[in-house]
Amino acid sequence: MALIEFADFSFKYLGADSLALKRIKLTIDNGEYVVITGPSGCGKTTFCRAINALVPQFHRGYVAGNVYTDGKNTREYEVATFASVAGLVFQNPENQLVTLDVEKEIAFGPENLGVAPSEIRRRVEELIELLDLEELREKHPHEMSGGEQQRVAIAATLALKPKVLVADEPTSNLDPQSAEAILEIIAHLNKRGMAVVLVEHRLDLVAKDASRIILMDKGRIVADGDPREVLAMDLCEEIGVGVPKATQVYKRLKTRGIELGNVPLTGVELAELVQEATSR
Amino acid sequence: MIILEDVHYSYDGVYTALRGISLQVDDGERFAVIGANGAGKTTMVKHMNGLLRPQKGRVILDGRDTKFMSVAEIARKVGLVFQNPDHQLFLDSVKKEVEFGLRNIGFTESEAAQRRQKTLASLGLEGFAERSPFTLSGGERKRVALASVLSTEPRFLALDEPTIGQDAHQKNQLAQMLAEMNKRGRTVVVVTHDIEFVIENFPRTIAMADGQIIADGSTNMVLSNDEVIERCSLAPPQMTLAARALRNVFPEVGQRLTLLSELEETIMGILGGA
Numbered sequence: 001m002a003l004i005e006f007a008d009f010s011f012k013y014l015g016a017d018s019l020a021l022k023r024i025k026l027t028i029d030n031g032e033y034v035v036i037t038g039p040s041g042c043g044k045t046t047f048c049r050a051i052n053a054l055v056p057q058f059h060r061g062y063v064a065g066n067v068y069t070d071g072k073n074t075r076e077y078e079v080a081t082f083a084s085v086a087g088l089v090f091q092n093p094e095n096q097l098v099t100l101d102v103e104k105e106i107a108f109g110p111e112n113l114g115v116a117p118s119e120i121r122r123r124v125e126e127l128i129e130l131l132d133l134e135e136l137r138e139k140h141p142h143e144m145s146g147g148e149q150q151r152v153a154i155a156a157t158l159a160l161k162p163k164v165l166v167a168d169e170p171t172s173n174l175d176p177q178s179a180e181a182i183l184e185i186i187a188h189l190n191k192r193g194m195a196v197v198l199v200e201h202r203l204d205l206v207a208k209d210a211s212r213i214i215l216m217d218k219g220r221i222v223a224d225g226d227p228r229e230v231l232a233m234d235l236c237e238e239i240g241v242g243v244p245k246a247t248q249v250y251k252r253l254k255t256r257g258i259e260l261g262n263v264p265l266t267g268v269e270l271a272e273l274v275q276e277a278t279s280r
Numbered sequence: 281m282i283i284l285e286d287v288h289y290s291y292d293g294v295y296t297a298l299r300g301i302s303l304q305v306d307d308g309e310r311f312a313v314i315g316a317n318g319a320g321k322t323t324m325v326k327h328m329n330g331l332l333r334p335q336k337g338r339v340i341l342d343g344r345d346t347k348f349m350s351v352a353e354i355a356r357k358v359g360l361v362f363q364n365p366d367h368q369l370f371l372d373s374v375k376k377e378v379e380f381g382l383r384n385i386g387f388t389e390s391e392a393a394q395r396r397q398k399t400l401a402s403l404g405l406e407g408f409a410e411r412s413p414f415t416l417s418g419g420e421r422k423r424v425a426l427a428s429v430l431s432t433e434p435r436f437l438a439l440d441e442p443t444i445g446q447d448a449h450q451k452n453q454l455a456q457m458l459a460e461m462n463k464r465g466r467t468v469v470v471v472t473h474d475i476e477f478v479i480e481n482f483p484r485t486i487a488m489a490d491g492q493i494i495a496d497g498s499t500n501m502v503l504s505n506d507e508v509i510e511r512c513s514l515a516p517p518q519m520t521l522a523a524r525a526l527r528n529v530f531p532e533v534g535q536r537l538t539l540l541s542e543l544e545e546t547i548m549g550i551l552g553g554a
Contacts, residue, residue, distance in 0.1 A: 015412070016415055039447045039450070040419025040422075040445055041417040041420050091445075145318065169445065172444050172445055173363075173441075173444065174473075175512075175513040175514070176473055177515065178317065180515060201446070201447055204476075205515075240449030241448060242451075243448070245518040245519055249519075249522075249540060253544065253547060253551075258547070258548065266518060266522075267517075267518035267521035267523075268521055268522065271521075271522045271526045271529075274547055274550060274551065275526075275529050278551065
């Protein structure tokens with residue numbers, strides 16, 4: 001059974017003129033690291049909300065088809081059912097933090113699901129260590145930097161032991177170094193076995209970690225596959241996807257008759273391919 | 281012209297957000313302000329449009345101390361687009377949102393409509409006029425907030441993180457629009473972490489850290505300085521990393537490569553004869 005299955009799913013928000021998602025069909029399995037990208041307004045956020053039933057249960061509208069998360073139809077089970085399967089992290093962590101300190105924040109979700117206090121205690125300590133939050137233990141969330149708040153928000157999400165972390169542009173309000181730290185944590189969680197669905201425009205930062213990239217445009221999936229294969233497609237430029245600079249150089253060289261053999265995703269990979277080409 | 285003279289500011293009297301900022305902005309300039317979160321970038325631009333007044337030091341706008349000017353008076357000259365569009369949008373249609381500012385500064389109904397149409401089209405928002413901003417995606421709301429200020433064409437335009445949530449096309453559209461306004465003599469200031477956007481579009485860069493200006497000069501010079509990159513919590517651009525890695529093997533690769541086209545030519549030079 002797939003972890004997430006979109007079975008010909010379409011959705012239109014109440015009052016909107018056009019469908020936000022059009023006949024989406026795909027499956028996502030345990031352990032995958034899927035990056036979703038595409039022009040703004042293409043349906044990425046709606047896609048994330050559909051995974052944990054916020055669409056169509058909280059955000060209402062016209063629905064066709066089904067989404068199954070962990071085998072359960074998101075139209076039939078309560079939103080709370082999915083909180084412990086798919087953990088959502090948003091762009092602005094301030095909107096997500098509800099309590100006054102780190103420990104309470106992490107404990108909040110499992111407390112609401114009736115998890116035993118000793119188990120909650122264990123999860124809090126484990127997550128404080130995993131996300132390096134020891135120094136923030138006594139700090140009020142509003143005294144924290146954006147990067148610190150986002151780390152706490154991720155910890156609070158993980159406290160519910162989700163099988164997939166769904167992160168919607170989690171680093172776009174952060175400075176580049178804090179952004180990199182968050183993305184390293186996400187890549188680390190994936191290596192430990194958690195599936196990741198990440199919405200991101202800045203593929204320079206994330207393409208190297210992904211096992212799969214999905215391109216969306218106007219509510220549809222227009223490409224889905226290995227990051228190097230997808231980013232090498234001309235379609236990316238046509239719909240306005242921010243192809244990594246190193247990949248852009250590769251493409252420009254190719255049109256001038258220089259074939260580098262493989263598609264680079266980072267500057268360092270590009271330099272390595274150039275070196276290999278000279279030694280051939 | 282805007283002149284900041286030894287500007288100090290603290291929000292709560294304990295933590296000092298600006299510690300002696302001195303800066304001259306000439307008419308028709310185009311520059312970027314970079315720095316880590318909390319460096320004071322937003323606080324500085326809020327002094328340019330009078331939302332904040334210095335607790336020590338002065339801000340001089342066209343020869344007048346802003347201390348003696350009203351926010352309305354300053355806002356007519358200096359437009360500011362906030363980082364978070366939700367702090368700015370409040371009406372129930374995109375059309376009303378964009379025309380609100382235009383009508384306020386005295387444009388007639390038909391002039392306002394004309395400007396609104398033109399601005400929405402150049403930001404890829406045609407067809408959105410009747411939508412409520414609150415039904416739009418994050419990136420679209422951001423462009424509505426931009427449109428509401430860009431349409432008034434203030435003489436000084438300050439934008440706080442305008443590229444957040446924007447895809448490659450939209451960034452190009454925005455860059456083009458800013459370049460056109462700049463050509464018409466408008467001053468454009470952008471606060472951003474988006475180093476590629478700076479490299480491609482802004483000749484002058486001011487770097488801030490801990491409430492002070494730590495570098496001010498040509499973008500190429502400021503961004504080639506590793507200490508600036510580090511103190512501003514920036515990541516070195518991918519093209520710089522590629523150039524560095526290449527330089528280890530091919531010493532002829534230059535020290536100051538930043539543009540994609542420069543790297544492309546360098547690699548052509550290395551592989552062209554291969």
